[in-house]
Structures are given as structure tokens and as C-alpha cells.
Amino acid sequence: MARSLLSQLKQMTTVVADTGDLDAIRRFRPHDATTNPSLILQAAQHEDRRERLARIAGESRDLDDALDRIAVDIGSEISALVPGYVSTEVSARLSFDREATVARAHSLIERYQQAGVGPERILIKIASTWEGIQAASRLEREGIQTNLTLLFGFTQAQACADAGATLISPFVGRILDWHKTRDPETDFSGHNDPGVISVKKIHDHFKANGYPTIVMGASFRNAGEIQALAGCDRLTISPKLLGELDERSGTLPRQLDAAGAGTAAKRTAPLDEATFRWQMNEDAMADEKLAEGIRKFMADQRRLETLLGDLGQKGG
Template identity: 60%
Template sequence: MATQLDQLKAITTVVADTGDIEAIRTFKPVDATTNPSLLLKAAGIAEYQPLLTSAKEWAQRQGGDSQSLLSNMTDRFAVEIGREILKIIPGRISTEVDARLSFDTTATINQARKLIAMYEELGIGRERILIKIASTWEGISAAKTLEQEGVNCNLTLLFSFTQAVACADAGTYLISPFVGRILDWHKKSTPDADLSGPADPGVQSVSKIYNHYKASGYNTIVMGASFRNIEEIRQLAGCDRLTIAPALMQELQQCELPLQRMLNPEQGSISQETPLSEGQFRWGMNEDPMATEKLAEGIRKFAEDQIKLEQLLSKPQ
């Protein structure tokens, strides 16, 4: 019997949720995703020290004020990591814009263009890159413009059906609903409830989004993310893509029980048909305390790790 990881790969595109190149070599995913938290971890790995040095040297050659230097260092490090990962995987790497730009459409667009230009300078075409952007109204608006320019986007920190509908309306290439963080909120809110298996609210959220997209004919890819256990992954087998941390891939690799397909493109039902206005989007988020809290918390956390990465890169070697 094939392992559950191999069975999953037969029905779902598996994406590595890590910046650890050795883990990517081991599990052989199609795509990979990074974010400021993962880059901060990667910066502490000895193998990546030459990439830190290279990023610093490149930024220093660009000149500019101290903030420009920090921005160029962190952007270049993200791109250097992305280039190394792209040498291993056949698909795409997701590289994230600064979370502090989550409420600035123009600044998000400008940084996305900068990251794409940096990859292209290294000989890597935009067809191998996904720009990760927080699923705020401003971020979704930025993604709409970027998609029209041929820059594909991964809308992250997505916790609600409202966000998912707005992303599909904007024509985004891919969304990353955060399964585990949704579960975290509900476990804290209702600690005595049974939230396992199909009762997991994160699983239910992604299933609803997936079914709506398929029934409505949206081309936007659904990629479940932020898993807390392999049962969440099993419950979403058949989803377009799942981005999985190495430890959970290892668990799936060690299990040879049959894996049942849970999501099928034929089983969706249309839940909403008209595009959301900005007012409807903001009201939908206002009515969903979980999504509002987890989106804000996620942006703060990524911003904190971005600052820590800047501080690390700014230290003399």
C-alpha cells in the first residue's frame, strides 16, 4: 500500500509550507510557500548564511537611506531563498509582501512589482512566482491589479467565506484558507465542544469555499494551509492544493492506511452569485469575529517577524 502522502499527491497538489531546503528535497512537493516567520527560521540555519551575506551585499550596492537598505536586504533574502527552492521543485514559490503594507493597495502593488523584477533579474520568470498578500480589502484590490498585469497572487491569512468570495471576484490565482488557526479560535471560544474530524470548523470553512468555487465556475485555486494535525489534511483530501509543514508530511509518509477522497469538484453548491462591494466585504468581516481577530493577529505576527528579520540582517557579520 502506498503511503498516505503518496495517495494524497495523487488527488491533491502538495505544497511545502517551509523554507527548509533539506525538507523540500526529502518530501518532493510541487510548490513551496514562504512567509516572514519561515524566513526568520531559515535565517538561523547555517546553510543559509551565504544567502544572508549575498542579500546584504546586494542591498548595500543599491544605496539609499537606512529604511531602503533594510527593505532591500529582506526582499533580496526572500528572493534568494526562493531561487534556491526553485532549483528543487518543479512548480512555483510563494513570496510574501511586507505585512505592514496590508492596508495600502498602492504600496502592495509596488512591492510586488519589485519582487517580480528581482526574480527576473536572476533569470526566473514570473510564471514560477506567486506573490503572497494578506486578504484585506486593500490586499485583494492590489491582487486584482497585479493579476491583470500577469502577476499571479496567493491571498493569504484567509479565514472567512467573505474573503474567499472577494478573492474570486477579483480573479486571484490562489487563496490560502488557514485551517488550523480557525480551529485555534473555536477551541478557545468553545473549549468543551467536539471539533475533531468533519466537525473541525477550519475543515468546514475550506470545504464550503471549495464547493462554492467549483459550483460557480471560479478558476481561483483553493489551497488549505496552517494545519494542526494530519486529520485536518485527511478531511480535505481532494482539495486543489494543500500546503503542509514537514512534520505533518512525515506523519503522512509513515502511514499506509487507505486515504479517502473527501472533496470533489462535482459536489459544490452555489452559495452567493453577485460580486461583493467594499461595504459588503467590510460588513461581512465585521459580522465574523473569528475572521476579524485572526486576520489582525496574523498581520501583526508577520509584521513582528519581518522586523526581527530586518534586525538580524542589519547586524554586522
């Protein structure tokens, strides 16, 4: 019997579900799961959650408290279904506030511990701004593991590795979106995909230079991008694309291999703030997509806040 592409991918890459949908997690049996404000909002729309959300909203002292309680509530459920990490995001509103990010991360970890989920199971997800990366550096030293997200460029990846982040989530599809908007006639399929090229460069650099930070490709637009990154440490994949990979058969060759990364650029001195900001300024795609990503996550968070406010009033 022909093996599915998904089953072959699981032999060379740790598969992560990019969803808060518990049914999808049960179906595809990923090792880890990631969430973000948009996915939490989607999960919150399910009718079977409304009563619980209304109770949490009614019992919470404010919206920030309610948001964190809901994120941990969903994350705790997910932790019972996967053997590995569950990523839970700090509010996008704190993307440029190092101290508030650190405090919120401690609060989330404490809530998880109260729910019986140990810190070794949780990755605190933080936007890859300068402030976010510095918060991650401090948290890692304190024993709290981090996932640096909204990562679009090599400068961000280097700074995250220098900070000792447990994991980074370089985005693929949103990089492709940016290039397609500007060069709609260019062939960006397969290995020409700029998002694929970016992740491969980061992966090879980390492996060649001994960085322990896990590289987890994210934000895929099609199954071809996933196939082109087979062999990456981790890939976080939506239920739709997990389904496509599960239904398709054929041979899935390994594309990324630590053994073949020896020609990557050598490790450089850690970036200081001025150099980081200048290099981000020079990378229009990474700079624009980071800002846009924060705005999009914040827009979904506001929608969730409105929903919770309505539910809290009804519950009260």
C-alpha cells in the same frame, strides 16, 4: 506494499511544502512551495546561510531591499527543486496599502527575472485585506499571479475570487485555535473541525460557480485536518506533517470533489468595499484572526530585520 497516506494524497491533491527548508523539499518532493516571513526567518537561522545573508545585508541599500533580496534568493533556490509555483510574500507592513503592495510585487517579480526565474513560476503572496485584494486584482490584470493569504472567512474568499486571484490560502488550524479557545469542551475532531468546514464550503462554492481560483488549504494543526480535505485543489503542509503522512499507511478516501459541489450557494454580485468591511465586522473570528496574523508576520519580519541589521554591521 502498503502505500503511504502522502503518496495517496498526491494522487488527488497537489501537495505544496510550507517551508523554506531545502532539505525537506528535497525529501518530500512537493509540486509547489510556499514561504512567509516566519518561514524565511526560520530559514535564515541556518548556519550555512549566515555568510550569504551577511553579504546581502552589507550590499543592500536598506532593510526593505535586503528583505526582498533574501526572499528572492531563497525562493530561487526553491524554484530549482519544485516544478510548480513558489509563493513569496509582500511585507506585512503593506497589508493596508494597495499602491505600495503593487509596487513591491513588481519589484519582487523583477528580482526573480534577474535571477532567471520567470513570472509564471511565482505567486505573490498578499494578506486578504480589502486593500490587498484590490492590489491582487490589479496585479492579475497586469499578468502577475497572486496568492491571497491570511484568509479566514467566506467573505474574504468571495472577494478574492471576484478579484480574479490565481490562488487563495484559507487557513485551517488558526480557525480551529479560535474556536477551541472559546469552546474548549466541544469536539472539533475530524469533520467537526471548523477550519475544515470553512475550506470545504469555499471549495464547493468555487467549483459549483465556475471560479477558476485555486483553493489551497493551509495552516494545519494535525494530519487529520489534511485527511479531511483530501481532494482539495492544493494543500500546503509543514515538513512535520508531511513526515507523518509519509510514515503512515492505510486508505485515504477522497473528501472533496468538484462533481459533488452542485448544492453550494450560487454566485452573488461582487462585494463592494462597504459590504466587505461590514461582513468582516460581523465575522468576529475572521476579523480577529486576520489582524492577529498580520501582527504575527510583522513580528517575525522585525526579528529578521534585526538579524539582518546585526549581520550587515558585522559584514561592514
